[in-house]
Amino acid sequence: MDFVLNKETMEFEPVKPPYKTVEIRCETKEDYNDFEKIVALSQPKKPIPADEQVIRYVTTYECPNCGKHLVDNGLLNYCYNCGQKLDWSDEMDGEK
């Protein structure tokens, strides 16, 4: 365990971890399924380039979760249909 000097009390205190523990209570199986769904949506997934391009000059992608068409405008961090978090990291790398 690491200790840090508290300048107000001039005593050494254990360093607190930089995160909080969040308790999530799932009382029913449905609650637990909802919780798993939310966790799954918050994990970024890469959009899938669509087979057919519906808008000319704009790359169309499909949501990896619900399959809805998405247009890469650099602003869409979440699927507007199902809330899936989207990971555009590869696309961003290409622009450097």
Ligand SMILES: [Zn+2]
């Ligand atoms: Zn979606």
